[in-house]
Amino acid sequence: MNQTPPRHHRPRPTPLASAMRGTLIALLTVSAGQAVLVECARAAEPSATASEHQRYDIAAGPLDETLANFAARAGINITMPPEFVAGKRSPGLQGEFTVAQALNRLLAGTGLDAMGSGKSFVLRPSPRVNDEAAVIQLAPVQVTASGLNDGTTEGTGSYTATGPSGTATGLALSLRETPQSITVMTRQRMDDFKLETLTDVLEQAPGVTVTRQSDSNTFNVRGSSVNLQTDGARRISTGWGWNTHIVHTLDDLADIDRIEVLKGSSGLINGDGAYGATVNLIRKRPTRDFQASTTIGIGSWDTYRVDADLTGPLNADASLRGRLVAAHKESKTFNGKDSDASTVYGTLEYDLSPDSLVSAGLTWRQRELRGASGTTPIQGFDGNGNAVPRMARDFNIGADWAGYKQDSLNAFARLEHHFANGWTGKLQLTHDSIETPEMRIGSLRYALPAVTAQYGLYKDIESRDQSVILDLQGPFSLFGREHKLLFGAGASRSRTTMLRGDQGLQVLSGVDYAQGGSAVPEPSNPPTYSDDYFSSQRGYVYAASQLSLADPVKLILGARVSDYEQKDATDISWYNTRLSEKGVVTPYAGLVVDVTPDVSVYASYASIFNAQSARDAAERTLPPEEGLTYEIGAKGEFFDRGLNASISHFWMRTDNTAEEVGINAQGDSIYRAVSGVIRRGYELELSGELAHGWQAQGSYVQNSSDLDSASSTPKHQFKLGTTYRLSGGDWHGLSVGAATRWQSKIAVQRDNARLSQDAYWLLDLMARHEINNRLSISANINNALDKKYFAGVTNFNAQGLFYTWGAPRNFNISLRYGF
Numbered sequence: 001m002n003q004t005p006p007r008h009h010r011p012r013p014t015p016l017a018s019a020m021r022g023t024l025i026a027l028l029t030v031s032a033g034q035a036v037l038v039e040c041a042r043a044a045e046p047s048a049t050a051s052e053h054q055r056y057d058i059a060a061g062p063l064d065e066t067l068a069n070f071a072a073r074a075g076i077n078i079t080m081p082p083e084f085v086a087g088k089r090s091p092g093l094q095g096e097f098t099v100a101q102a103l104n105r106l107l108a109g110t111g112l113d114a115m116g117s118g119k120s121f122v123l124r125p126s127p128r129v130n131d132e133a134a135v136i137q138l139a140p141v142q143v144t145a146s147g148l149n150d151g152t153t154e155g156t157g158s159y160t161a162t163g164p165s166g167t168a169t170g171l172a173l174s175l176r177e178t179p180q181s182i183t184v185m186t187r188q189r190m191d192d193f194k195l196e197t198l199t200d201v202l203e204q205a206p207g208v209t210v211t212r213q214s215d216s217n218t219f220n221v222r223g224s225s226v227n228l229q230t231d232g233a234r235r236i237s238t239g240w241g242w243n244t245h246i247v248h249t250l251d252d253l254a255d256i257d258r259i260e261v262l263k264g265s266s267g268l269i270n271g272d273g274a275y276g277a278t279v280n281l282i283r284k285r286p287t288r289d290f291q292a293s294t295t296i297g298i299g300s301w302d303t304y305r306v307d308a309d310l311t312g313p314l315n316a317d318a319s320l321r322g323r324l325v326a327a328h329k330e331s332k333t334f335n336g337k338d339s340d341a342s343t344v345y346g347t348l349e350y351d352l353s354p355d356s357l358v359s360a361g362l363t364w365r366q367r368e369l370r371g372a373s374g375t376t377p378i379q380g381f382d383g384n385g386n387a388v389p390r391m392a393r394d395f396n397i398g399a400d401w402a403g404y405k406q407d408s409l410n411a412f413a414r415l416e417h418h419f420a421n422g423w424t425g426k427l428q429l430t431h432d433s434i435e436t437p438e439m440r441i442g443s444l445r446y447a448l449p450a451v452t453a454q455y456g457l458y459k460d461i462e463s464r465d466q467s468v469i470l471d472l473q474g475p476f477s478l479f480g481r482e483h484k485l486l487f488g489a490g491a492s493r494s495r496t497t498m499l500r501g502d503q504g505l506q507v508l509s510g511v512d513y514a515q516g517g518s519a520v521p522e523p524s525n526p527p528t529y530s531d532d533y534f535s536s537q538r539g540y541v542y543a544a545s546q547l548s549l550a551d552p553v554k555l556i557l558g559a560r561v562s563d564y565e566q567k568d569a570t571d572i573s574w575y576n577t578r579l580s581e582k583g584v585v586t587p588y589a590g591l592v593v594d595v596t597p598d599v600s601v602y603a604s605y606a607s608i609f610n611a612q613s614a615r616d617a618a619e620r621t622l623p624p625e626e627g628l629t630y631e632i633g634a635k636g637e638f639f640d641r642g643l644n645a646s647i648s649h650f651w652m653r654t655d656n657t658a659e660e661v662g663i664n665a666q667g668d669s670i671y672r673a674v675s676g677v678i679r680r681g682y683e684l685e686l687s688g689e690l691a692h693g694w695q696a697q698g699s700y701v702q703n704s705s706d707l708d709s710a711s712s713t714p715k716h717q718f719k720l721g722t723t724y725r726l727s728g729g730d731w732h733g734l735s736v737g738a739a740t741r742w743q744s745k746i747a748v749q750r751d752n753a754r755l756s757q758d759a760y761w762l763l764d765l766m767a768r769h770e771i772n773n774r775l776s777i778s779a780n781i782n783n784a785l786d787k788k789y790f791a792g793v794t795n796f797n798a799q800g801l802f803y804t805w806g807a808p809r810n811f812n813i814s815l816r817y818g819f
């Protein structure tokens with residue numbers, strides 16, 4: 001690492017503060033058992049009491065410098081032996097905190113605790129720090145897992161991750177140590193641009209394409225769909241498209257700390273699934289110190305949202321901690337649909353001992369949508385290539401009476417233990433249930449050849465996901481070097497049951513398509529229900545190791561062995577499926593070489609398999625799809641790890657890829673297995689602090705594919721989100737920012753009919769003013785230039801080509817108060 005800190009890590013003090021801080025004393029001694037005293041004249045700024053919140057803006061950097069900067073601002077004394085801070089760094093501090101809260105965050109990941117109260121504090125190592133001399137000199141102090149650097153981004157004010165991630169390999173590695181592309185959308189990034197749902201976040205996440213198909217949203221990375229996880233546990237969606245496309249994608253993220261997007265194949269951590277990416281949502285955890293906030297906001301289309309977040313210790317020694325998060329939103333869409341959404345998240349953590357932690361929690365969500373149009377977009381061309389006049393952006397094909405109400409409950413429990421030899425073990429249990437009592441479908445299906453309505457009724461939709469994960473990881477020595485090793489095992493089960501009532505299609509005589517869904521009458525004929533059942537089961541064992549071949553060279557090897565079973569039972573023969581795969585091995589390999597103190601180069605190989613139910617013209621199920629991803633690149637950590645940058649080239653080969661080639665007599669799609677499908681491209685990304693107060697996250701991605709269907713995904717994509725916080729003078733406390741997105745042309749085609757969206761830019765703007773240490777006001781404008789564009793184009797073959805409008809310009813204003 002560079003020894004000279006970047007100039008932006010030192011805020012420019014006022015003349016008065018410079019004079020008063022001239023009394024800063026740093027007594028460094030090298031004698032064993034003696035301490036260094038960082039003493040600050042409290043006349044520099046008003047002293048912060050133990051319970052008083054004060055705003056801090058301290059950049060990440062060397063630990064001794066950040067502590068000195070903080071002590072000067074807070075007016076406190078910090079005592080420590082110099083060897084405790086030598087070579088260590090702090091993630092910095094942005095936001096409103098008490099002194100104790102601030103010290104806890106500044107020391108995250110250092111293995112140190114601050115003991116004391118009032119104006120004087122002493123740094124001491126946690127019992128997990130393997131420094132016997134330090135333990136002999138100072139009495140041990142209990143430190144809990146919540147105080148360790150677990151990658152938490154909340155409160156850092158950063159657009160990059162400073163902590164470890166296990167999303168790629170299960171091993172706790174930094175972004176630079178991971179030989180695959182990883183994007184982290186931090187809590188600060190989400191808060192600045194009011195990214196409130198998973199779809200909102202992924203629209204601005206580097207390398208991710210969000211395609212809207214009427215009420216449903218799909219995610220695409222490197223030409224393939226993605227896998228979803230929460231805290232590393234898979235979230236499986238089964239059933240019909242109307243059900244699967246609305247699960248998870250519209251969840252409110254008030255309970256989420258960050259979202260990690262792993263690009264490429266992920267067979268080591270998933271076994272089976274899509275090879276485009278894995279999206280891992282990491283929950284917020286309780287804190288050792290009390291903090292609370294509430295936010296209220298209003299926006300376009302009668303949007304109202306309120307949320308509250310309360311966390312802190314529940315007993316005197318903070319061994320029991322809790323967190324409660326709640327959010328409620330009511331809104332209309334730009335095309336007249338009504339939506340309500342509520343989220344309540346509660347979690348507890350308890351220190352069974354200094355080395356053992358047990359935690360549990362619940363997340364309850366409820367969402368209701370009225371005026372829904374399902375997965376049918378607006379028709380642009382019929383199956384014969386005849387054009388349908390373009391409808392206005394506020395056009396809705398959904399009937400007023402159509403929609404659904406959905407309840408979900410996610411429960412989890414986790415036990416973590418830190419062994420004396422540096423090894424850690426974790427057992428995690430999850431249960432996810434989603435219930436939709438009734439889903440009413442009513443929409444305009446076609447404008448040509450005749451205006452036709454589609455009807456359907458789903459009842460008693462119940463989805464269940466259960467999983468258990470056990471892993472053990474830690475260091476070991478071999479040939480005089482220290483390495484890391486991970487063992488894991490787990491099992492999961494997914495099941496969806498429902499009653500499906502298909503009421504078919506009806507030609508609406510005397511109705512103009514432009515009238516929209518309001519012209520669709522409620523059906524009078526009762527449906528005949530089919531009892532549908534979808535299920536899948538997985539069991540696996542895996543292992544991974546990071547081998548230190550030399551100081552600058554790390555080799556990562558791993559493999560997973562998976563068993564997979566799937567059973568789908570419906571009254572449609574096309575969707576009666578029984579799949580079984582035993583002992584499928586998905587290997588992983590990666591090499592990371594540090595070429596300078598700040599830059600590493602890497603290469604990796606990853607695999608995955610995907611059991612599929614797609615069938616050919618003879619109604620034979622296609623064999624499992626196999627995906628291989630090769631990636632090479634370079635990653636850098638700059639400005640004392642305050643800025644991450646990467647460049648990568650990926651090459652993906654898939655065999656048995658299902659490509660739609662037609663429709664059979666029953667109207668079902670016919671597929672063929674395509675071997676040797678190649679997807680390739682490159683990505684450039686940076687995230688973090690470019691200068692003091694200037695945060696940015698940007699990327700450029702290029703994708704190419706051999707598949708004709710790839711034309712509906714942009715080949716080129718650019719995204720940039722940035723904010724700057726002004727300090728000093730009349731503008732102190734003001735932050736301004738912009739997020740822009742550009743993508744190249746997309747299109748779908750059937751015979752001579754072609755529906756396309758040319759390349760376009762979108763621009764979002766934000767501003768936030770901190771009125772005082774507790775109260776701030778924010779304003780956001782999305783699609784500020786009011787670009788008119790298609791957010792998705794769809795080819796339904798014989799039914800024609802369809803499109804979905806993107807949202808017009810809209811605004812949001814919110815007030816946040818911190819306690």
